[in-house]
Amino acid sequence: xxxxxxxxxxxxxxVRGGEMNKSIIVLLPHARIAMSxxxxxxMNDCLATQNDIPEQSIIQELPxxxxxxxxxxxxxxxxxxxxxxxxxxxxxxxxxNIPDLFRLVPGMYVSFYTGSHAIVGYHGVIEQxxxxxxxxxxxxxxxxxxxxxxxxxxxxxxMEDIERIEVIRGPAAASYGGNSxxxxxxxxxxxxxxxxxxxxxxxxxxxxxxxxxxNFGDRGETLDYRVSLGYRSDDGxxxxxxxxxxxxxxxxxxxxxxxxxxxxxxxLDVQFGYSxxxxxVGSPSSWPDVPHDTQNTENFxxxxxxxxxxxxxxxRLQLYHIxxxxxxxxxxxxxxxxxxxxxxxxxxxxxxxxxxxxxxxTSVRRDRVLAPNQFLEEQALHETTLFAHxxxxxxxxxxxxxxxxxxxxxxxxxxxxxxxxLNYHFTKTQTLRAGISRxxxxxxxxxxxxxxxxxxxxxxxVIPYQSSGGLYPEEVLSREIGYLGEFADKGxxxxxxxxxxxxxxxxxxxFTPPKDYLNMFGAxxxxxxxxxxxxxxxxxxxxxxxxxxxxxxxxxxxxANGSYSSTMPRNMISVLYAKTFxxxxxxxxxxxxQGTMVPIDRPDYDRQKFTRRVDARIAKRFGxxxxxxxxxxALVVQHPITDKYIDYRRRNQFNQRAFLTVSFDF
Amino acid sequence: xxxxxxxxxxxxxxxxxxxxxxxxxxGDLRLLVVLxxxxxxxxxxxxxxxxxxxxxxxxxxxxxxxxxxxxxxxxIVVSVGMKASSLAVSQSKxxxxxxxxxxxxxxxxxxxxxGKDHAPSISAIxxxxxWERQLNFIxxxxxxxxxIGILYSDRSLINMTFLRKEASxxxxxxxxxxxxxxxxxxxxxxxxxxxxxxxxxxxxNMIYNSNNIRNILLSCYRSGIPFVGLSQSxxxxxxxxxxxxxxxxxxxxxxxxxxxxxxxxxxxQPNYSRDFTVSLKPEVARSMGIKLPTADAVKGxxxxxxxxxx
Numbered sequence: 001x002x003x004x005x006x007x008x009x010x011x012x013x014x015v016r017g018g019e020m021n022k023s024i025i026v027l028l029p030h031a032r033i034a035m036s037x038x039x040x041x042x043m044n045d046c047l048a049t050q051n052d053i054p055e056q057s058i059i060q061e062l063p064x065x066x067x068x069x070x071x072x073x074x075x076x077x078x079x080x081x082x083x084x085x086x087x088x089x090x091x092x093x094x095x096x097n098i099p100d101l102f103r104l105v106p107g108m109y110v111s112f113y114t115g116s117h118a119i120v121g122y123h124g125v126i127e128q129x130x131x132x133x134x135x136x137x138x139x140x141x142x143x144x145x146x147x148x149x150x151x152x153x154x155x156x157x158x159m160e161d162i163e164r165i166e167v168i169r170g171p172a173a174a175s176y177g178g179n180s181x182x183x184x185x186x187x188x189x190x191x192x193x194x195x196x197x198x199x200x201x202x203x204x205x206x207x208x209x210x211x212x213x214x215n216f217g218d219r220g221e222t223l224d225y226r227v228s229l230g231y232r233s234d235d236g237x238x239x240x241x242x243x244x245x246x247x248x249x250x251x252x253x254x255x256x257x258x259x260x261x262x263x264x265x266x267x268l269d270v271q272f273g274y275s276x277x278x279x280x281v282g283s284p285s286s287w288p289d290v291p292h293d294t295q296n297t298e299n300f301x302x303x304x305x306x307x308x309x310x311x312x313x314x315x316r317l318q319l320y321h322i323x324x325x326x327x328x329x330x331x332x333x334x335x336x337x338x339x340x341x342x343x344x345x346x347x348x349x350x351x352x353x354x355x356x357x358x359x360x361x362t363s364v365r366r367d368r369v370l371a372p373n374q375f376l377e378e379q380a381l382h383e384t385t386l387f388a389h390x391x392x393x394x395x396x397x398x399x400x401x402x403x404x405x406x407x408x409x410x411x412x413x414x415x416x417x418x419x420x421x422l423n424y425h426f427t428k429t430q431t432l433r434a435g436i437s438r439x440x441x442x443x444x445x446x447x448x449x450x451x452x453x454x455x456x457x458x459x460x461x462v463i464p465y466q467s468s469g470g471l472y473p474e475e476v477l478s479r480e481i482g483y484l485g486e487f488a489d490k491g492x493x494x495x496x497x498x499x500x501x502x503x504x505x506x507x508x509x510x511f512t513p514p515k516d517y518l519n520m521f522g523a524x525x526x527x528x529x530x531x532x533x534x535x536x537x538x539x540x541x542x543x544x545x546x547x548x549x550x551x552x553x554x555x556x557x558x559x560a561n562g563s564y565s566s567t568m569p570r571n572m573i574s575v576l577y578a579k580t581f582x583x584x585x586x587x588x589x590x591x592x593x594q595g596t597m598v599p600i601d602r603p604d605y606d607r608q609k610f611t612r613r614v615d616a617r618i619a620k621r622f623g624x625x626x627x628x629x630x631x632x633x634a635l636v637v638q639h640p641i642t643d644k645y646i647d648y649r650r651r652n653q654f655n656q657r658a659f660l661t662v663s664f665d666f
Numbered sequence: 667x668x669x670x671x672x673x674x675x676x677x678x679x680x681x682x683x684x685x686x687x688x689x690x691x692x693g694d695l696r697l698l699v700v701l702x703x704x705x706x707x708x709x710x711x712x713x714x715x716x717x718x719x720x721x722x723x724x725x726x727x728x729x730x731x732x733x734x735x736x737x738x739x740x741x742i743v744v745s746v747g748m749k750a751s752s753l754a755v756s757q758s759k760x761x762x763x764x765x766x767x768x769x770x771x772x773x774x775x776x777x778x779x780x781g782k783d784h785a786p787s788i789s790a791i792x793x794x795x796x797w798e799r800q801l802n803f804i805x806x807x808x809x810x811x812x813x814i815g816i817l818y819s820d821r822s823l824i825n826m827t828f829l830r831k832e833a834s835x836x837x838x839x840x841x842x843x844x845x846x847x848x849x850x851x852x853x854x855x856x857x858x859x860x861x862x863x864x865x866x867x868x869x870x871n872m873i874y875n876s877n878n879i880r881n882i883l884l885s886c887y888r889s890g891i892p893f894v895g896l897s898q899s900x901x902x903x904x905x906x907x908x909x910x911x912x913x914x915x916x917x918x919x920x921x922x923x924x925x926x927x928x929x930x931x932x933x934x935q936p937n938y939s940r941d942f943t944v945s946l947k948p949e950v951a952r953s954m955g956i957k958l959p960t961a962d963a964v965k966g967x968x969x970x971x972x973x974x975x976x
Contacts, residue, residue, distance in 0.1 A: 054748050054771035054823060055793050057867075057874040058896045058910070059707040065883040066904025071953040163888070193881045194888075196852050219852075221877045261880065312949070428957060486955065489810070 063264040064308035068349045068357070069316055072166070076431040076484050077391075079401035079421030081169040081497045083531065089543070090159060092578040092588035094617035094636035096203070096211065096232065096659070098159065099152045102185070103574050103592050105167045106529040107547035111599075111608075111648040115236020115247035116279040118152040119648060122169070122182045123525045124551045124568045125506055127601035132441055132474075134172075134180035137187045138271065140302055140320045143179055145339055145381065146369045148444025151324065154298040156253045156273030158230040160199070160215055163190045169529065170499065171439030171478050173417035174389045174403030177363070181441045181476045182501070192217070192259035192269065193224030198666050205636075205659020208235030208248060225258040236280060238644075243283050243651035246291035251277035269304040281328070283651075288333055288456055295327040314349040316361075332457055337371035352390075359403075360388035369445055376451045381410040383442075389419075399423040409442040415473055433482040433497075440473035447471060447507050447517040466514035474519075475504045491535035501525040509601075523553040523564060539580040547572040569595035569608075584621035590614065599648055611645040613638070613654075629666040636661070695928065697725040698740035700754055702747030702766075704729050711746055711766060711913050718917035723924070734758065742927065743785070744920060748775070751790075755779050761787035763933060765920055768794040768869050770823040772936060789933030791919050794869055794896075795909055796938045797829045799968065801836055803909040804894060806967040807946065807958055808864055811892070812838050815862025817855060819845045822870040848872055855882060859889040866894045867905070879903055890954055898945050906956070907946040909968075911939035944968070 075082055083105045095101055099118035102108045111119045113128050121130035129149030135142050137157065143150050168176065168184040176184040195217030203211035210233050217226030236247030255273035262268075278293035302320035309315070322341040328334060347361035362385065369379040389403030404418040421435035446452075452465035482497035505519035527549035534542045548571055553564035572595065578588040592613045598604055619634035638657040639645070646653055699715060701708040712727045719725055728737060731750040735757050743762045745754035748771055751764040755775060762785040764772055769792040776788065804814060814833065818824055826842070833840045843858040845851050851873060859865065865886050867874050874882070874896070883904045886893040895905030898912075911919075919939050927933050944961045951958045959967070 052748075052821075052871060053702070054768055054869065054871070055766050056871045057869045058768065058793055059705075059766065060876060060899060061707075062876055062879050062899045062903040064903055065880050066887060066947075066950055066953075068949070070887075071949055074952050074955050076955075077952060191884055193884065219881055224881075264876070488955070 061264050063261055063267070067306060067308050067314050068312070068359075069306065069314060069347075072164075075493075075495065076425065076486060077399055077423060078168075079175075079419065079423070079433075079435055080172055081433075081480065081482055081495065081529065083167040083169065083545075085165040085167070087163065088541075088578070089576060090162060092541075092576055092586070092617065093590055094588065094615050094634075094638070096159070096209070096234075096636075097152070098155070098157065098162070098187070101165065102167065103590075104543070104545065104576060105169070106531055106545035106574070107169065107527065107549060107572065108167070109568065109572075109594075112237070112652060113648055114279070114281060114652075115234065115245070116153040116249035118150075120150070120152070120185070123501065123527070123549060124523065124564075125503075125508075125600060126568070127599065129444075131444060132179070132182040134176050134178070134184045135187075136176065136184065138189055138269075138302065139304070139318055139345070140300065140322070141177060141179075141341075141343070141365075142322070144322070144324060144341065145367045145445045146337060146371055146374055146379065147446055148179075151296070151298065153249065153251060153277075153279065154275055154296050154324065156255045156275040156298060156300065157187070157189065158213055158215075158228055158232075158253065158255075160201075160213060160230075161189045161228050161255060163188045163194070169497075170435070170480060170501075171417070171437045171476060172419065173405040173407075173437075173439045174387055174419045175359070177385060177387070178383070178405065178407050178409070178417070178439075179441050181439045181474060181503075189257065189271075190226065191224070192226055192257045193219040195226035199663060200666075201661055201663030203659050203661040205657060207238065207655075207657050208233065209657065209659045210234070211661075222261050223258065224261075225256065228255045229253070233277075237647070237652040238655045240646070240651050240653035243285070244291075245651060245653075246280045246282060248280040249278060251275055265308050267306045269302075269306070271302040272300070274299040288330065288454075290330065292330055297323075297325040299323050312351050316345075316347040316349075318345045318347075319343070333454055335371075335373045335454070337369065337374060339367065339369045339371075341368075342366045355393040357391045358388065359390075360386075362386045367445070373454060374446060374452050375449055379445050379449060381445060383410045384408045397425045399425075407440070407442075409473065411442065411448055411471075413442070413473055415440040429486050429488070431482075431484040431486075433484070434480070435482070436477075436479050438475065438477050440475055441507075442473050443471040443507055443517065450517070452514075463514040465509070466516060468516050468518075471507055471517060472505045472519050474506050477502045493531075493533040495531040496528070498528050499526070520557065521553050521555045523551065523556075526550045526552075541576075541578045543574075543576045545572075545574045564600070566596070566598055567600040569597045571595045586617075586619045586621075588617045590616075602649065606646075606648065606650050608646060608648070612641070612643075613645065614641055616640065629664065631662070631664045634661045634663075635659075695723045695742070695924070696740040697723055697924070698734075698737055698743045699725050699727045700731050700734055700743060700745045700750040701727065701729050702731055702745075702749035702751075708746050708766070711917070714913040715744070715917040715920060718914070718921045719924075720921075742924060751775060755785055755788055758785040761785060761927065761933065762789075763920060763923055763927075764788065764790035764936075765916060766793050768792060768823045769936075769938070770825070770869075787932060789923065790936040791916060791923065792936070792938045793911070793916070794823065794938070795911070795942065797825070797832050799909055799938075799942065800866065800894075801832055801838065802968045803907070803944065803964065804864060804866065805836060805838070806964045807907055808892060808956070811863035813841050813861065813863040814838055815841045815843070815858045815865045815891070816868060817843050817845060817851075817858055817865065817873055818868055819870055819872050821872050822868045824868045824870075845873060848878075851878060852881065852885070855885055859885060859891050862891060864892050864894060867896050867900065869896060887950075887954070892951070892954060892956060898943075901945045901947050904950055905947065906950050906954070907944070907958070907964075909942055909944050911941065912943045915939050915941040915943065 099110050099120050102120050103110050109121045119130050129147045131148040135150045166186045172180050172184050195215050198216040200214045213230040215228045230253045233250035237245040253275035258270045260268040276297040282289045282291040300322045304318045307315040324339040327336050343365040345363035349359045351357050365383045367381040385407045387405040392400045400422050402420045408414050417439045419437035423433045425431050448469050448471055450465040450467040453463045478501045480497050480499040485494045503523045506521050507517050508520040509515045530546045532544045551565045556564045573593040575591040580586045594611045596610050598607045615638045617636045621632045644653050644655050699712050716725050731753045734753050743754045743758045745751040745764050747766045751767050754762045772790045841862045843854045845854045892906035895908040897910045901908050916939050923933050944965045946958050946961050
């Protein structure tokens, strides 16, 4: 011990700049850095040895880290079909924006109204504002009023920020809240402590592609944080014979996530985000909506308090605020809106027994919309929900999931959305699932209360939309049978389901201005979805998705375009193959195929023909030097084949894109 | 008969005389339980020990180990934790039973004291688990996970040579990664996780502390690598499981050692706790797509593998 004391004293004198230190530095110019590193290491060691309790690592109390809300539900126990998109798939896909990722979900339709206005929908009735899926980012619903859609481009979120995406295929109101009549997209961002150090990347490509991002973060004793700064821009769709396509857009964004863990039971997650940027809209041929930029801004603040109980239960309280603003002005005419949302949600997870877990809670949400051209006055909406979901392992082979959500939509309607699913593990590797649920979509504020009007010089008052109100929520009865085989020893997973979704009271617009919204028709969607994942060697991964769907409506009124059955493609395929070579080279190939269709709100000339798209990515990682700095250079080529395809509208022509990304970790 | 044997015989006879009129335990055996600190872990252990001891044993708990020399003479000292044990071994005039100390630390302690003044008789019940037991546990819960990752530093209480030998007997592969400083912990962890099927915690305060455990567990979970911990606390935090000796099991073995001492005048050889607890976290396993047997089946299987689970 005395020897150690002397050693520590010597180190101390070196660190404080004693004579010995100076002489070493004079003698050896490179010694300064080495000495300071050595000194710090040795100091740590001295301090640690002095305070060391060897039994500490065994007897210590530790915080609950993998609490129920952090644990992902395994596919074999989920009450719905579920597609998971993880970081490896995100990287292999080569996609630059979040909506494109959903091409990797069987049955999901991804398109764009303009280069910055994405449409992500599932199983039909997909119009310009895909309104029938719930979208959550870390539990915050970003499915917004007034349109009842998701402003994907405005989300202050970069691809690098995403940990994984869970797509629940089918209604799941009891677990994810309202408006999930066709499915739920739940985006889980990277933990506050997931980024250690800096990561910077720059992307350049044709079509005006110019992106940059900087991520940094640190982990501390009780506080972790990460910060993400980004810029992305491109020229949108290519010019076609129908339009020059004025849809250039650029987005600057920032987000911060901090995790504070003062003790073993509590944690606080704080998030902020901000984005802004211009979005090109309009067309020379659609006066008065001539080419111009809208200025979009979004910001949010979110706080989540998690308290873990000794019995494994958990209490979660979440508050957030979202602010959305779009300035859309041509001087003589404007169409601005500001939308805010505040929500508080409480959720309790408790174990009734070892085999029975109950999750229940309540939420209150307030939306406010100021859109002088869309509504006669400022709009406010208060929604409340009460939800409960029980997971009961009847035996190790049988699991019953049952739950319901009670909602008051703030527009004078109440609804109950129940769900039940029974999973049967008939062998160790195979599961059968049967599920049934009823769910509702509330009319959006625009559908219920629109008075969309402009005073156009020389023409006077024009009213494209005027709602008569009194809408009933859309209703779906969804039934499915699923099979899941997980053959870990063979590296193979197969997930198949057949379903029948029956809709009533689908809200749709009338055909002549001023258009109204009515509970217009019913529909039936039948189909089959399949996902196969195969992994061989350490280095090959193949995912194949296939969807077959048949849409039918007996009461779609005359005036709607085309036949209802052709509003979605009959067959859809997506394939992602990734291979890692030695020498840190990765190669991946994506293939996306979609049968012919006409979107329900588009005329026949916007028919999307049979479309195939191929994306390829090749990347090489390299070490910069011995201090852990690493880099990667990646080339992505999207749609290198010669035939161009169109998205949603015939003017949205997509030619080839190629871009190069260089990134550094340090 | 040698002098030492005579001395032992004398002690036994003395004890028999003291205790003879009543049962073996009815005498006034005075036990001084010296805690290293006022930490709840030590205090709850002292309470468990008191419950385990027969009522006739007078146990006095000393929370400040620096006061050990000021205490009235006891018959036996039970030193709880390293700090108390270090002081007790060098200052106690009566036999010392070291508990709540890992094996490597105990052996270092004895080595330091050899040739110096120390307590008349010293033994220990180790806090950590034998490596054979750890490996048996892993094989019982994760039979298809062959690459066992171990993150270690110069301060890890681990016998790597022995562990490698045990691993090769069982056809599992040890993947090890040394951490030179806390700064490079996460890069070392990421590297290790890329080539392992499982991460096994080893006693090491620099790596496994309450500051780091969050990110270690989250990294493992994100990589789909199950993490095997060192205690119930690790399982509560999110480890897939742990094999450890509970306070009750340690206390019972201490009581047994004291009984042995009373009967024979000496402690049993230093050893691991014979009994152990298997704790599993099925929620975490299910979420990672792993099907675990029950804790009872695992424990039974471990006894089967190698009689007594050693």
